[in-house]
Every structure is written in C-alpha cells, then in structure tokens.
Amino acid sequence: MRFLRSLIPSLLVLGAGVADAASSWNFDEAVISVIGKGNTGAAFKDKLSDNAPLAKPVTLNAADTLKIILTATENGKAKRPHQAFLLLRDQDTGLEATFPLSVKETGKGKVDFSQKDLPVQLLSSSQPLRATLLLASFGSSQAFSNHIFNLDVKPDPNAPLPKYEKPLRYGKLEEINHIFRADPKSGPKIVSLFFVLAVLATVPVLLGTWLYLGANLDHLSKAVGAAPISHSLFFGSILAMEGIFYLYYYNWTLFETLPAAGVVGLVAFLSGSKALSEVQSRRLAGER
Amino acid sequence: MRWLLSFLLLGLLSVVHAVSSSGSKLLVVLEELADKTKYSKYLADLESRGFKTTIESPKAEKIALFELGERAYDHVLLLPAKSKGLGPNLTPKLLLDFINAGGNILLTLDSSHPTPSALVSLLLELDIHLPTDRNALVVDHFNFDTLSAAEKHDVVLVPRPDALRPDVKNFFKGAGEDGEIIAFPRGVGQTLGNTSPLLTPILRAPRTAYSYNPKDDVEGVDDPFAVGTQLSLITTLQARNSARFTVIGAAEMLEDAWFDAKVKRSVGLGGVGSGAKQVKTANQAFVKEVTGWTFNEIGVLKVGKIEHYLNEDGVKSNVTNPKIYRVKNDVTYNIELSEYSWDHWVPFTPPTGDVVQLEFSMLSPFHRLPLKVASTTKTSTIYTASFKLPDQHGIFNFKVNYKRPFLSNIEEKNTVTVRHFAHDEWPRSWVISGAWPWIAGIGATVTGWVAFVALWLWSKPVPLKLTTSGKKIQ
Structure with a gap:
C-alpha cells in the first residue's frame, strides 16, 4: 500500500509533462x-x-x-x-x-x-x-x-439552550457614566410665597393689637430727657446686636461675630442697667 | 567630570545599538553549533538590528539565564534540540522565572525532533497544548507547496494573517500586499486554552489543515489532535508584566532555505488557486515581524506625563496633580502615550474601533470614559478626558488600564481624595425657596422684639377704663 502510494506520484511526475494529473x-x-x-x-x-x-x-x-x-x-x-x-x-x-x-x-x-x-x-x-x-x-x-x-x-424548545459564557478577552470595555443623585428640590414657590406673606402678616397684626390695647411711645422724650446716653446706647446696642446676627448669617465667621457681640453685649449690659433704672424710677413715680 | 563623560558616551552607545526597547542581550540556544549556518540569514538579520547574540549549546556548563540573581540576557531564542531535555540550566522553572523577571523567549518547535518534555510541561503551564504524540505534524491537502511537498503535503502555505479582531492592531501583515505567502514546513500545531486572555495566536492553520502522527496514523485519521483554525501555528503569550513568549511551530521557517524559497500552492478548497504561480515566500519579512514583536521591537507602549487638574467653568487651575478634590468638581486628566516602532518612539494611536479608557474608581469604576486625542508631539500622543467627579466622597483612583492583544500592558493608577462639601460650600438659604417662610419668620420675630423693647422702655400707661360688666381693661 505504502509502496503504491509512493509509486503513483513518481509515475505521475513522469507523466506530468504529458498530461496534468487528472x-x-x-x-x-x-x-x-x-x-x-x-x-x-x-x-x-x-x-x-x-x-x-x-x-x-x-x-x-x-x-x-x-x-x-x-x-x-x-x-x-x-x-x-x-x-x-x-x-x-x-x-x-x-x-x-x-x-x-x-x-x-x-x-x-x-x-x-x-x-x-x-x-x-x-x-x-x-x-x-x-x-x-x-x-x-x-x-x-x-x-x-x-x-x-x-x-x-432545531434545539429543543422546551429545554433552555446551554449557556455559553464568553471567556475574558482584553478589549474595550463598556463606557460608564456616573449617575448623580438628584439635587434636593423645594416645593412650589407659590406655596412658599403664601406662607412668607402669612408670616409677615403677623407683624402688622401684632403691632395693631398693641396699638388697639393702647401701646404708645409717649414717654420717649421724657426718658431721653432723663437718661439720654443710656437710653440711646441701650436701644442702639439692641439694634446693633440684630445687625451682628444678620452679618453672621450673611458672611461673618464665628470669630468675627463673638468679639463684636461681646462689645455690644457689654454696652447693652451697662447702658441697659441705667436705662432700666430710669424705667423703674418712672414706675415708682406712678407713671407706669 | 570624566565619569560624566563616560556615562554620556555609554548612553550614546546604547542609543546607537539598543534597537529593542528592552535591551539587546540575546541568548541563542542551539545544540549543534554546526547548525548555525542553517540560520545564518536570520541571525544576521538579528545582529543587523543591534542584538548582541551569544550562541550556546544547552549542554554547555556556563549557560545561565541568571547571574547573581539578575537576568543575564534580555531575550532568549530556543532553537530545536535533538536531545530529550534542555539540561539543568534551562528547566521550565528557570524559563518561567526568566519570563517573570521580564525576559522574552522565542521558542521554536520542530516535528522532526520530538519536543523535550521539559518544554512540553512549560507550555502546559502556560495553557498551550502540544499533540500527545511527539512526532505529530501539520498537513493540509488543500494548501501545500506543490514544489517541495507534492507527496507529503507537509509544507503548509498560509497567507499573511488578518487582524485578530477588527479592533486589534495587525503587526504581522507586512506591507499589506495581497498574495504574500508564508511557508510553514513540517511544523507542530498547538491548541490554546480558552480561558486565558494572555494567549493570542498570530498564525492559525487553514480550515482544511489537521495534525497527525506520521508513525501511527498512516492509513487515515479518525481522531485528529486538532483540525482547522483550532490549530495555532504561531502562538504568543504576553505575561502580566508584558514579558513576551512566542512559540513558532516550525523552526524550519527561520532557515535560510525557506527565506527565499519559491513555492507554488496547490488547488485549494472549492478549486481556488488552481492557476497559482511560483512565488517567493514572505518568510523573512514575517519572521522578522514575529521576532521583532517577541523581542520588544514593536507593540511596546510607554506612558509619559500624567496630569490631572481642577477645571471649573473652563478655567484651568494652576495646581497640577493635587491630592484632594471635592465631590462634583470638574476635572481634566491628561496622559501621554508612545509606541515603540523598531528603533524609535512614535505617537500611539489605537486601531479604529478601539479606544483608551480612563476609569475613576473606588473599588469599582464610577466613571469609565474614552480618552480623546488632545495633541500629538513627535514621539507621543496626549490623551485627555474632562468630567465631573462623582457625588461620593472617598479615596479614588484615576486609572488607565489599557491591556490589548499584541500591545504591552499599561496600568496607571493615581490616587486622590475626594472630600464632601464643606459647610460654607452649599447654596445659601435665600436661594432655597422652601426656606423663605423661615427667613421671613426670623424677620417677623426681630421686628416684634425691637418693637417690644421700644414699648417696654417708652410706653406711657393708659388710664384704666371700666367696662359695663365691671371688668377692668387697660
């Protein structure tokens, strides 16, 4: 067999010039x-x-x-x-x-x-x-x-196809874009505005009630006449304290706020005791 | 001063000679030094490319891959040996250690010499499988050389390989001319394990090829070792440290005889190539590419400068590579990449369909974004990506993990801290419409308080009035 196989091609090579191996x-x-x-x-x-x-x-x-x-x-x-x-x-x-x-x-x-x-x-x-x-x-x-x-x-429609898991090959991976958490949201502005108005409306109501009950500032000239410095300093320091609180809210740090509040507080304490003694003297005089 | 000069000279010398990107010391393991003449053209090619070759027999006493614990050579070329093993200095473990130390190995097999069992076990360890019978060789009755193997059909002719995948660079297509033919004479085919991403075939057998044992399967093959494209003729493995290992199934490919042999293909599948002409093989150019790839002359990537900086509202920060960012900062990342091409660095561009990706990750990636080309220099490309940091604080990495077949691995990690918002970085309460009633409430309280103080200080009492019911009112 092997002999034959080696013989055939050599014969064919011999005959190749005459006709192509058919x-x-x-x-x-x-x-x-x-x-x-x-x-x-x-x-x-x-x-x-x-x-x-x-x-x-x-x-x-x-x-x-x-x-x-x-x-x-x-x-x-x-x-x-x-x-x-x-x-x-x-x-x-x-x-x-x-x-x-x-x-x-x-x-x-x-x-x-x-x-x-x-x-x-x-x-x-x-x-x-x-x-x-x-x-x-x-x-x-x-x-x-x-x-x-x-x-x-035609695979068996009742049996699931055997799973083929692709082996790991190095290549481009899927792009990932981080999904950010939604920004915190406020309710509708119209509701906020309504409540702003409702809150602000309490101020005229309060002042109106006080006026109705007879509140007045008639002793202002008398008090300022009796203790002008302490009254203006005391009321001024109350206003200044509110101003400091506002600045603290707006852009001051705590360490800017505290010394200012300390100074204004001291002024309020000293002038307040004077101003309030004047108020007390008016009460003792039966004028209040 | 003198040592400086000598260092400079040394540097210049290495620039002139070192063509491979990872050194030029090459060990050629050849059993019979007389066989050297068979590979003279191939070895001359290597030397002309600047490799300093040392030719040793595996039996030589002084042959050693390591010297004082360091690699003694940068590359090793193993030509087939007649003896059964490679001796105590080239055990599979030493060869693996050599790869782990970053050395490259080019291994050639030959069907006429049974592969030493040491090498078989080394290949097994890498998940490359050789036929169990040691004499097996690849034949193809449809793609053989009619001039040299009309009877035995064991010189398989293969066209230049196509790209492995559309998105993988093809380093082995030569000038890209059609009709170039590679002769694969009397070679050993390999099969590759399917699980390893490190293994890549360069050259696969044609569809009709198969591996058989000329001693046992004389009459016919019932159960071939592997058939068709499952047979890999030239296999590569790139380790995680980018060391390269290539198996060439037919050592004869490197021989002078096949460098300029003329071949004529047989009639192929479905009658193609019936009127084939004699052509010169492309072995020399193809083997140069395979060797060049293995010895780090092509497909080597290098990272240059890496830069990241704050880029809020399109204004680039002067501080580069800060250690800390804040959540939701806009950040730009740049990386410079070069590719080695035979003897110089060129700008790296990924093949079409592929893209270099940047991951911003803490344990798992939060962002994986494509890096786009920002600019190109003579030797490098600068890639860039701009993005908003995720709204999660912690320790994050800018990570470029670019691993592709035939390209050396890039794994770059830059760690930064991402902090959360400081108390004074949030939007102010007046911007938040939900806070308006509360702000108004404070305003109302302040007004009421000031008015109360004024009344307390300065109100004059009103005289008492009695109502009809007799109750007292103010």
Whole structure:
C-alpha cells in the first residue's frame, strides 16, 4: 500500500509533462439519514450529490441522530482517503466544527452525530449550518471539497439552550457614566410665597393689637430727657446686636461675630442697667 | 567630570545599538553549533538590528539565564534540540522565572525532533497544548507547496494573517500586499486554552489543515489532535508584566532555505488557486515581524506625563496633580502615550474601533470614559478626558488600564481624595425657596422684639377704663 502510494506520484511526475494529473477524490453511494429517537424508521433519507448541495436544509431535532454513509473513491475506485472530514460552519460567525468520518479499507465511510455532539455556539446559530465534505489524501490526487448540504439545527424548545459564557478577552470595555443623585428640590414657590406673606402678616397684626390695647411711645422724650446716653446706647446696642446676627448669617465667621457681640453685649449690659433704672424710677413715680 | 563623560558616551552607545526597547542581550540556544549556518540569514538579520547574540549549546556548563540573581540576557531564542531535555540550566522553572523577571523567549518547535518534555510541561503551564504524540505534524491537502511537498503535503502555505479582531492592531501583515505567502514546513500545531486572555495566536492553520502522527496514523485519521483554525501555528503569550513568549511551530521557517524559497500552492478548497504561480515566500519579512514583536521591537507602549487638574467653568487651575478634590468638581486628566516602532518612539494611536479608557474608581469604576486625542508631539500622543467627579466622597483612583492583544500592558493608577462639601460650600438659604417662610419668620420675630423693647422702655400707661360688666381693661 505504502509502496503504491509512493509509486503513483513518481509515475505521475513522469507523466506530468504529458498530461496534468487528472486523478481526483470523490464519493459514491452517499446516503444521509436522520433517525429520530425510539422509532426505527428514518425520519429523513436522501442521496447526496457530489456536485450540488441538497435543495432543502436537513433538519436535526433535539433527539435526532444524523448519519451519513458513503464510499470514498479515487479515480472511480473505492479507496480509503487519509482525510475524510465533515465540516459544519456557522455562517454568522465563521466558527466551524469538524466530524472525522471513520473510513474502512474499502473506502466505506460513516459518521453520525446528534445535537449534543455539536458545540454550544453552533446550536444558537440563526442560519442553517453549511456542511462541507473533505476527502483528501497524500500524493497528487485532486482533493474533494464541496458544499453538500445545509443543516438546520432545531434545539429543543422546551429545554433552555446551554449557556455559553464568553471567556475574558482584553478589549474595550463598556463606557460608564456616573449617575448623580438628584439635587434636593423645594416645593412650589407659590406655596412658599403664601406662607412668607402669612408670616409677615403677623407683624402688622401684632403691632395693631398693641396699638388697639393702647401701646404708645409717649414717654420717649421724657426718658431721653432723663437718661439720654443710656437710653440711646441701650436701644442702639439692641439694634446693633440684630445687625451682628444678620452679618453672621450673611458672611461673618464665628470669630468675627463673638468679639463684636461681646462689645455690644457689654454696652447693652451697662447702658441697659441705667436705662432700666430710669424705667423703674418712672414706675415708682406712678407713671407706669 | 570624566565619569560624566563616560556615562554620556555609554548612553550614546546604547542609543546607537539598543534597537529593542528592552535591551539587546540575546541568548541563542542551539545544540549543534554546526547548525548555525542553517540560520545564518536570520541571525544576521538579528545582529543587523543591534542584538548582541551569544550562541550556546544547552549542554554547555556556563549557560545561565541568571547571574547573581539578575537576568543575564534580555531575550532568549530556543532553537530545536535533538536531545530529550534542555539540561539543568534551562528547566521550565528557570524559563518561567526568566519570563517573570521580564525576559522574552522565542521558542521554536520542530516535528522532526520530538519536543523535550521539559518544554512540553512549560507550555502546559502556560495553557498551550502540544499533540500527545511527539512526532505529530501539520498537513493540509488543500494548501501545500506543490514544489517541495507534492507527496507529503507537509509544507503548509498560509497567507499573511488578518487582524485578530477588527479592533486589534495587525503587526504581522507586512506591507499589506495581497498574495504574500508564508511557508510553514513540517511544523507542530498547538491548541490554546480558552480561558486565558494572555494567549493570542498570530498564525492559525487553514480550515482544511489537521495534525497527525506520521508513525501511527498512516492509513487515515479518525481522531485528529486538532483540525482547522483550532490549530495555532504561531502562538504568543504576553505575561502580566508584558514579558513576551512566542512559540513558532516550525523552526524550519527561520532557515535560510525557506527565506527565499519559491513555492507554488496547490488547488485549494472549492478549486481556488488552481492557476497559482511560483512565488517567493514572505518568510523573512514575517519572521522578522514575529521576532521583532517577541523581542520588544514593536507593540511596546510607554506612558509619559500624567496630569490631572481642577477645571471649573473652563478655567484651568494652576495646581497640577493635587491630592484632594471635592465631590462634583470638574476635572481634566491628561496622559501621554508612545509606541515603540523598531528603533524609535512614535505617537500611539489605537486601531479604529478601539479606544483608551480612563476609569475613576473606588473599588469599582464610577466613571469609565474614552480618552480623546488632545495633541500629538513627535514621539507621543496626549490623551485627555474632562468630567465631573462623582457625588461620593472617598479615596479614588484615576486609572488607565489599557491591556490589548499584541500591545504591552499599561496600568496607571493615581490616587486622590475626594472630600464632601464643606459647610460654607452649599447654596445659601435665600436661594432655597422652601426656606423663605423661615427667613421671613426670623424677620417677623426681630421686628416684634425691637418693637417690644421700644414699648417696654417708652410706653406711657393708659388710664384704666371700666367696662359695663365691671371688668377692668387697660
């Protein structure tokens, strides 16, 4: 056998000048069948042609087994090729699975597979798989490679497809943009304004009530006449303290506020005791 | 002064000679020194590119990858050995240590010499699998050289490889001419583990190729080791430290004979190439690219200046790289990247479809943004990204983690503190409409208090009036 194989090419090389090596690989009596589980009869059976693919895609259901039997030939004579592969190609991704045919000495080859023999990636292909048969061997015989049929894999609709997790490959990752928390919101301005007005309205109400009850400032000239410095300083320091509080709210720091408040407080204390004694003297005089 | 001069001279010398970005000391391990003539062109190519080669036999006593704990060489080229092992100085552990220390290794296999088991176990450790039978070789009945392997079909002809993915740079396409053919004579195919992102094939076998053992599978193959594109002919591994390890399945590729051999392809799948002409192989140029990649002459990235600064309202702050930012600050980040190309640095641009990304992360990224080209200098590209810091305080990193096949790894981390708002950085209460009634309340209280003080001080009592009911009112 081995001798023959080495002899043929040398003969061919000798004859190459005369005519191109015309010997080629092919197959005969190729039968494709799909057998369902349990029932003995084939669900589908057809003959394969060496020059044209089957018109309709072959359907392979979850429990089915696909079987191909053929006889490989070299120049019309049955012979065992070194390479007898059935390639199934996913037309979306170009991924390919290979099923070697077990070929006997006589050239009779056989391959059978079911869905569980297919890689996971091919099960989820959207298009039918393209089946190509390769028959080739050493030497100068022309190798055979033709598209012989399409295979439509129908996974079991009841069972979930086996999960395929993509392995880690270095590449661009998805962009992430931080989602900021929403800014704090206030209620409608109209409501705030209504309550502002309601609050501010209390001031005239208060003053009006006091006036109605007879409040007045009639002793102002008398008090200022009796203790002019202490009265003006005391009332001035009360106003100044409010001013300091306002500045503290607006932009002063605590350490700017405290000394100022201390000075004004001392003035209020000293002048207040004088001013209040004057108020007391008026009360003792029965004028209050 | 003199030592300074000598340092300068030394620097100049290294500039002139060191073409690889990581040193020029190359150890060539070759069993039969007589075989050196087979690789004369390849070795001359290496030397002309500035490598200082030391050729040693694996059996030599003085061969050592490390000297006083430091790498003695920058790169190692292992040519196939006839003997069963590589000796005590080139054990798998030492070779791995060499990779871990940042050294690059180019390993060649040959089907006519069984691969030493030491190397097989080294490759296994890296998740590169060799055929179990040591004599296996790759054949292809559809893409073989009809001139040299008409009978055995073991000289596989492969076109220049395509880019691994559309977004990966192709360093191995040569000048990009069509019809360039690489001869892969009597080589060993490898299969790669699927889980490692560090492994990348440079050259895959054609669809119709397969690996078989010429001693056992004489009549036919029923259960081949691997077939088609699953077979990797040239495999690379880039470790996390960017050390490179390449396996060339066919050592004959490097031989002079195949550098300028003429080949003629067979009739391929579906009858393509039936009228093929004799062409010269592209082996010399292709092997130069594979070697150049392995020995850090191409595909090496370098980070230059990294800069980040506050950029509020488009006004760049004068302080660069501050240690602290506040939440919601507008910040700009710049990074300078260069790529080494044979003997000089050039500006780095990622291939179309790929992008350099900046992560701003605390444990996990809060932002992952594309870096855009801001400007280019003669040797570098400056990438920039501007963004608002997240509203979360803590310790964050500006992180550029750029890992891509065939490019050396970049992992740059700059840590900054992000503080929360200080008490006087919040919006003032008068801006908040919900606070207006409360402010008005304070105003009303103040007015009432001042009016009360005035009344207390200066009000004159009104005379008592009696109501009809006899109760006293003021």
